[in-house]
Structures are given as structure tokens and as C-alpha cells.
Amino acid sequence: MHRQKQPGGQGERGAAYYERRPSSSPMAFPKKKLRGLVAATITPMTENGEINFSVIGQYVDYLVKEQGVKNIFVNGTTGEGLSLSVSERRQVAEEWVSQGRNKLDQVVIHVGALNLKESQELAQHAAEIGADGIAVIAPFFFKSQNKETGFLCVALAGLGTHSVDQAGLQLRNPPASASQALGLKACATTAQPKTITLIDALISFLREVAAAAPALPFYYYHIPSVTGVKIRAEELLDGIQDKIPTFQGLKFSDTDLLDFGQCVDQNHQRQFALLFGVDEQLLSALIMGATGAVGSTYNYLGKKTNQMLEAFEQKDFASALSYQFCIQRFINYVIKLATTLASNSEIHLPLLPKAGIKGVCATMTKDNQTFYTLMRNRIRPADGGRGFGVSQTKAIMTLVSGIPMGPPRLPLQKASQEFTANAEAKLKSLNFLSFPSLKDGNLEACS
Numbered sequence: 391m392h393r394q395k396q397p398g399g400q401g402e403r404g405a406a407y408y409e410r411r412p413s414s415s416p417m418a419f420p421k422k423k424l425r426g427l428v429a430a431t432i433t434p435m436t437e438n439g440e441i442n443f444s445v446i447g448q449y450v451d452y453l454v455k456e457q458g459v460k461n462i463f464v465n466g467t468t469g470e471g472l473s474l475s476v477s478e479r480r481q482v483a484e485e486w487v488s489q490g491r492n493k494l495d496q497v498v499i500h501v502g503a504l505n506l507k508e509s510q511e512l513a514q515h516a517a518e519i520g521a522d523g524i525a526v527i528a529p530f531f532f533k534s535q536n537k538e539t540g541f542l543c544v545a546l547a548g549l550g551t552h553s554v555d556q557a558g559l560q561l562r563n564p565p566a567s568a569s570q571a572l573g574l575k576a577c578a579t580t581a582q583p584k585t586i587t588l589i590d591a592l593i594s595f596l597r598e599v600a601a602a603a604p605a606l607p608f609y610y611y612h613i614p615s616v617t618g619v620k621i622r623a624e625e626l627l628d629g630i631q632d633k634i635p636t637f638q639g640l641k642f643s644d645t646d647l648l649d650f651g652q653c654v655d656q657n658h659q660r661q662f663a664l665l666f667g668v669d670e671q672l673l674s675a676l677i678m679g680a681t682g683a684v685g686s687t688y689n690y691l692g693k694k695t696n697q698m699l700e701a702f703e704q705k706d707f708a709s710a711l712s713y714q715f716c717i718q719r720f721i722n723y724v725i726k727l728a729t730t731l732a733s734n735s736e737i738h739l740p741l742l743p744k745a746g747i748k749g750v751c752a753t754m755t756k757d758n759q760t761f762y763t764l765m766r767n768r769i770r771p772a773d774g775g776r777g778f779g780v781s782q783t784k785a786i787m788t789l790v791s792g793i794p795m796g797p798p799r800l801p802l803q804k805a806s807q808e809f810t811a812n813a814e815a816k817l818k819s820l821n822f823l824s825f826p827s828l829k830d831g832n833l834e835a836c837s
């Protein structure tokens with residue numbers, strides 16, 4: 391990033407030191423492609439839930455010096471972007487850009503929101519403060535839907551082109567009487583159904599946001615488990631640059647490797663950055679052709695994951711696999727731990743002792759066992775639907791980095807002390823608190 395202090399910046403803080411790039415100027419291609427690890431940054435908070443800007447400078451240094459991570463993704467899922475006000479999102483973006491100057495390679499700001507105006511405002515702001523890219527999730531309250539909009543009537547002599555839809559009717563095969571009533575006699579026989587797909591509608595939204603920052607690379611942030619917008623990313627990619635000229639890539643936070651593989655397969659000219667977002671499966675995605683990765687664990691397992699990338703690069707697949715398995719052991723442990731603790735603390739049933747569900751089940755009737763199993767499977771932390779969420783990431787990062795990340799915003803709940811103690815013991819047993827190399831004989835620690 392090449393930012394200079396300049397007077398007249400329009401940052402939220404009225405700061406005079408943000409380089410301004412006119413957001414209407416065309417993007418200077420080719421821009422340096424986003425590669426390698428990208429940490430999905432946490433938004434540090436004080437114990438009373440306010441943003442703790444004071445530690446962001448220290449956080450940048452930690453990522454660069456201790457984890458070897460020089461790209462960041464701000465205000466995403468891990469950063470609780472959707473739990474912050476627009477004003478807070480602007481301030482957080484400014485602080486990361488400012489603190490990252492001359493230290494970080496790329497700062498991508500997630501500007502997705504439930505409404506277009508806010509997204510556009512944030513996109514424009516990201517351009518003004520000199521961010522390196524913007525990313526957008528699919529809006530998930532009013533989701534776009536597949537919709538047949540009616541009938542395009544083609545080549546109607548004497549009538550021009552009309553559609554039944556324009557007249558407010560949505561009939562699949564309009565009877566002649568309907569067409570006659572509309573004065574569209576020829577339409578009934580020449581009409582073609584016109585379908586606006588969910589993807590078309592989503593792209594229309596994304597295009598409008600991208601247009602608000604035409605000088606910035608644009609990334610689509612695909613995270614269907616959280617948004618519920620279950621499109622196939624490969625379909626979105628088809629011809630995308632014709633529709634969004636600033637499109638530069640995809641952040642793929644999903645486990646569907648068929649879909650991801652097909653994204654890579656159609657990226658013939660290798661023009662897009664295809665960034666994988668499921669940290670525990672990164673090696674599989676690298677084999678498929680991922681060009682980089684965005685994730686929460688790179689905040690504190692960046693060094694370990696970089697070792698995996700290096701081994702992969704050198705075609706030392708056995709070592710790469712060992713690193714991936716080590717990382718999986720930790721993530722798998724945390725998923726199970728968080729899920730079990732959530733079950734124990736959220737079900738207030740008289741029979742539940744400290745021993746946990748397993749212990750209870752041994753002494754239960756079959757019906758009760760089934761009930762507990764059902765409850766256990768239903769209970770998940772609110773963030774992401776699985777055991778690994780923002781609360782856990784904040785607790786682990788605090789532990790590993792020593793930088794206080796604070797609690798998450800409501801409705802998320804702070805991870806319990808029990809969680810933190812167990813996670814710490816696991817990190818120690820895996821030697822993850824000192825990040826040694828596998829090649830130095832630490833394989834045992836991971837096994």
C-alpha cells in the first residue's frame with residue numbers, strides 16, 4: 391500500500407492523513423493480485439462493548455512480525471462487520487488502513503450490508519481512505535429470488551415490443567383474451583418467458599456497490615452458511631467481468647469443493663484471485679488451485695499455515711498434509727469443545743450434571759437419551775452455526791497474542807473461562823503457542 395498523509399481527507403474522524411483516490415477514476419490494472427494468507431481481522435472491543443481502537447497498531451505489528459501475515463480482510467464475519475454501525479465500520483476501516491500503512495501489503499474492506507445505500511457509502515469510503523479492495527456478501531434479509539418476470543413479445547409488427555409483465559400481469563401462457571384485452575394480440579403466440587435468476591438479481595446488487603468505488607478491485611464474499619444465499623459461485627463467475635468490470639475475485643467460505651473447483655476451472659486466464667475461506671480444508675483447496683486464503687485462524691495460526699503453504703509450494707506434500715492435520719486437530723477440538731460447552735450451559739434441565747451429556751446419557755432411559763442427543767445437535771453458537779465462531783476466535787486470539795480482543799457484540803456471547811482454559815491446554819499440547827517447525831522434530835506434539 392502506498393498511502394501518504396494528505397490534508398483534506400474525508401475519513402470519519404475528519405483525519406487529514408488519508409490519501410484520497412477519486413472514486414470515479416478507473417481502476418489502474420493490473421493491480422497486484424491478492425495472494426497468500428489474508429487474516430480476517432477481529433474488531434477489538436472493550437469489556438463494555440465499545441471498539442478498542444487503541445490496540446489496532448499493535449495488532450498490525452503482531453500479524454506481520456509474529457504470524458508473517460501481510461494482508462487483511464476488515465469488517466467481515468470475524469470482524470463483526472454486520473454488528474457495527476456504519477459510522478463504526480468507517481472508523482474501523484480507517485484505523486486499519488492508517489495503521490497498516492507501509493506495513494501491510496493489502497487491506498480489503500468488507501462493505502456488504504443489508505441495504506444498497508449503506509454498502510455504496512462504505513465502498514466509496516473505502517476508496518477515499520485508500521483501501522486496496524472491497525468485498526461484499528449477498529444481502530440476506532430480502533434475498534434475491536428466481537423470478538419469471540413475464541413475457542417478452544418479440545417482433546410484433548405494428549405493435550413494437552411489449553410484455554405482459556409491463557402491463558402488470560404475470561401469466562405463464564396468457565390466454566388470447568388477456569392479450570386481446572391488452573391490445574397485444576400477437577403476443578400470445580410469440581411470447582418468450584424471461585427469467586431473472588437469483589444470480590442475476592444478486593449481480594445487479596453487487597454491480598451497484600462496485601460502481602460506487604470504480605477504482606477498487608471488487609471481491610464477492612461467498613458465505614452461504616451464514617447468509618443462507620445458496621447460489622453456486624461458479625455460476626456467478628460466468629461472464630462476471632462483463633457485468634462488474636472491477637471484479638477481481640472471490641472469497642469462497644464454503645466446503646463445496648465441486649463448486650470451488652469449477653470456479654478455478656473457468657478462471658482460464660488466471661485473472662481472478664480465488665481465496666478459500668475454510669481454514670481446516672485449505673490444503674484441498676490449494677490442490678484445486680486456490681490462489682490464497684482468507685480466514686480467522688490466520689490471526690494466530692498464520693505462521694503454521696504459512697509453513698503449510700511453503701511445503702505445498704515446494705511440492706513437499708507429506709509435510710503440507712502434516713501441517714494441515716495439526717491445524718485440523720486444533721480446529722476440530724475447538725468445534726467440539728464450543729458445541730459441548732454451549733449445550734451444557736444453554737440447556738437448563740434438572741438432570742444435567744457437570745459430567746456433561748455423555749455422562750448423563752449412560753444413566754438415562756432411551757427416550758431421555760434421544761431427547762438430549764436431539765437437543766445437543768440443535769444447540770450451536772449463534773455465529774456461523776458451528777462450534778467455531780467469533781466468540782471463540784476472540785478468546786483464542788487474546789490468549790495467543792496477548793492483545794485483548796474483548797467480548798463480541800450481542801447477540802453473541804463471550805466464550806466462557808472453561809472454554810479458554812481448555813483451548814489453552816490444547817494449544818500447548820500441540821505446541822501452537824511457540825510455532826515450531828515440524829521439521830525440527832515436533833511432529834509428536836501434533837500427533
Ligand SMILES: CC(=O)N[C@@H]([C@@H](O)[C@H](O)[C@H](O)CO)[C@@H](O)CC(=O)C(=O)O
Nearest residue numbers: 430466467468643667668669685686774
Ligand atoms: C464461518 C466463518 O467464520 N468462517 C471463517 C473461517 O476462517 C473459520 O473461522 C475457520 O475455517 C474455522 O472454522 C472465515 O471464512 C470467515 C472470514 O473470512 C471472515 O471473517 O470474513
